[in-house]
Amino acid sequence: xxxxxxxxxxxxxxxxxxxxxxxxxxxxxxxxxxxxxxxxxxxxxxxxxxxxxxxxxxxxxxxxxxxxxxxxxxxxxxxxxxxxxxxxxxxxxxxxxxxxxxxxxxxxxxxxxxxxxxxxxxxxxxxxxxxxxxxxxxxxxxxxxxxxxxxxxxxxxxxxxxxxxxxxxxxxxxxxxxxxxxxxxxx
Numbered sequence: 001x002x003x004x005x006x007x008x009x010x011x012x013x014x015x016x017x018x019x020x021x022x023x024x025x026x027x028x029x030x031x032x033x034x035x036x037x038x039x040x041x042x043x044x045x046x047x048x049x050x051x052x053x054x055x056x057x058x059x060x061x062x063x064x065x066x067x068x069x070x071x072x073x074x075x076x077x078x079x080x081x082x083x084x085x086x087x088x089x090x091x092x093x094x095x096x097x098x099x100x101x102x103x104x105x106x107x108x109x110x111x112x113x114x115x116x117x118x119x120x121x122x123x124x125x126x127x128x129x130x131x132x133x134x135x136x137x138x139x140x141x142x143x144x145x146x147x148x149x150x151x152x153x154x155x156x157x158x159x160x161x162x163x164x165x166x167x168x169x170x171x172x173x174x175x176x177x178x179x180x181x182x183x184x185x186x187x
Contacts, residue, residue, distance in 0.1 A: 006117060009136060010109040016140045017102035020050055020147050022162045023154065024098060029091035031157050036149075043153060044094060045085045050146050051097040052084040054105035057139045061121075061132050062108055069124040109136065 024047050032044040041049060056077050060066050089097070117133040151161040 006112040010106040051101045068122040
C-alpha cells in the first residue's frame, strides 16, 4: 500500500496552485509589468512561466513517457515556454491560464498508476535516476520556488502576502485563546 500516490500528489499540487492563484489575484494588474531587477522576469512573465511549465512535465511523463531524459528536446521546450511568456496577456487571461493548466496537470497526476509513479527515469547527462513520483514532485517545488519570488515582489510593491496574513491571524487567535485560558485558570 502506498501512502503517497497519484491522488495525494494531485491534491498537493492543487493546494500549491491555489496559493499561486491567490498571489496572482492579490497583485494589481498595474504591477504585472514590475520586475525586481534587470534581467529578471516581470510578474506577468513569472506567472505565465509557472502556468506553462506543467505541460513540460506532462509531455515527459505522459505523452512521451521517457525513461531517459537525454531523449527530450529541452531547447525546443524552453523556446516554446519563452514564446508563451512573451505573449501579451491581461491579468484575467493569466489567471485563466493558471487555473486551466493547473487543473489539467492535477487531472493528469490523478490518472497515474502506482506502477507508473514507481518507474525510474534517468536524469540528463547521466545524472541520477529518479522515480516518476520524485520527478513529478519537482513541478510543485518549481512552482513554490517561483511563487516565493512573487511573494517577495508583493512585499516590494507594498502587499503583505496572503499566507503571512493567514498565519498572523492564526497567531492572534492563539494568543487570545491562551489569554482567555490563563484568565479562566487564574479565577
